[in-house]
Amino acid sequence: MKRANSNGSVTKLSGNRRRPYLVRVTLGWNEKTGKQIRKVIGTYITQKEANKALADYLDTPYDLELANITFKYVYDKWSQPKYQKVSNSAILGYKSAYDNVEKLHNMKIKDIKARHLQEAIDNCPKGLATKKKIKYLFGQIFAYAMQNDIISKDYSKYIDIGKTLTENKREPFNTKEIELLWKHLDDIEFIDTVLIMIYSGFRIGELLELEIININLTNKTMLGGLKTEAGKNRLVPIHPKIFPLIKKRYDSNEKYLIVNFKGKKMKYDNYYREKFIPIMEQLNMKHRPHDCRHTFATLLSNANANSTAIKKMIGHESYITTEKIYTHKDIEELRKNVELIK
Structure with a gap:
């Protein structure tokens, strides 16, 4: 069965097909052979859909090469x-x-x-x-x-994305949970990265972007951070508790501190699905990655750290400078505050 007009046709293909109706359009004529130059628009489930596709094309012709773009x-x-x-x-x-x-x-x-x-x-x-x-x-x-x-x-x-059913609260890790993380340091893979985030305030993305070149083991500092202007390239002293964890992962032959089993930079989604979630499930904890950062801020606050130091280290938007210049005095002040966390 074939229905046609001067510019195209709808043909029902033989056999048992899911989309049996073929639509073709005439783009012109071959001057040598006198035959039509035709192009397939597509195949359709019903004749009605095929007729509409042909009518739509004839009403507003479009580039058929563009039609195949994914x-x-x-x-x-x-x-x-x-x-x-x-x-x-x-x-x-x-x-x-x-x-x-x-x-x-x-x-x-x-x-x-x-x-x-x-x-x-x-x-x-x-x-x-x-x-x-x-x-x-x-x-x-x-x-x-x-x-x-x-x-x-x-x-x-x-598109409707719906609404969250529960209030989006940030829950810091409590003392017992932090102790449990330390307890399993040697037997749960990548648990050290959770502790590094808790004692540095780095987000997952920031930790995965942390380059070896920006880690100073002599001065015990890390320079990193993303997102806001205040959060970029912020300096955070390495807390004594996580210094051995940083040192163990430090490899001058690598570009990044955190790498996958191939020695390559880890993707955010891979880390979250394959590392963070399994750790939380294994320890029966219900935390999101951002809770690590919230824990860092909470620990500093509970230890009565200087509010300006807290803002500098977590990259708070209210602390923005045109140029971040860290003097020795600045670094020591930040170190003094971060080491208030026990």
Whole structure:
């Protein structure tokens, strides 16, 4: 069965097919043979869908090469210039969001509708914060595709990420939990990284970005940090308790302090799924990574540390300077305060 007009046709293919209706359009004529030059738009489940696809094309013709562009292709093209303008922390967030919607990667972006995006959000096992990042990524991807005439409609605006069912509280590790972490230092892999975050205030992303070149074992300091202007390149004295942990991981032949089993930089999502969550489950603790940073601030506060020193070490937004110049006196003041933590 074939229905045609001067510009295209709908043909039902033989056999038992899931999408039996083939739509082709006529792009022109071969001057030598006199035959039509035709291109396939796609295949469809019903004749009604096929007729609509043909009618839509004839109403507003589009570049059929663009029609085959995938979500992954647009992401790659969008991310190249984007990642040159944002922080490493933002890049980690975008990459994590992208990794959580793997089923969309090889779909043609023109075929992705609101229901596909909603299913990706609904099937994501992560929390509200991750789903917000995914929705924001969708908005960026679809905006880029529209700007480059790949699609004509942005479905990302119709996505509902829902609401968190429980209040998003930050719970610091208590004394018994910290003692338990130390107790299992030698028998649970990567538990040292949790302790390093608790005694330094570094976020996961900041710890994974910490370079060997920015660790001074002589002065016992670390220079790192991401996100805010106040948080970037902040100096944190290495607490005596975690100095042996830092020293053990320190390898001048590596670029980063924390590396995977291949000796490569660890990805945020891999660390969180493969290291942090299993540690918490094994010790029957219910904490999120950011609780480590909150614990550091709480320990400093409970030890009556100087408020300015606390702001400097955790990278609080209220402490911003044009240039961070740490004198010997500054370093000793920070060290004195961090060592108040017992």
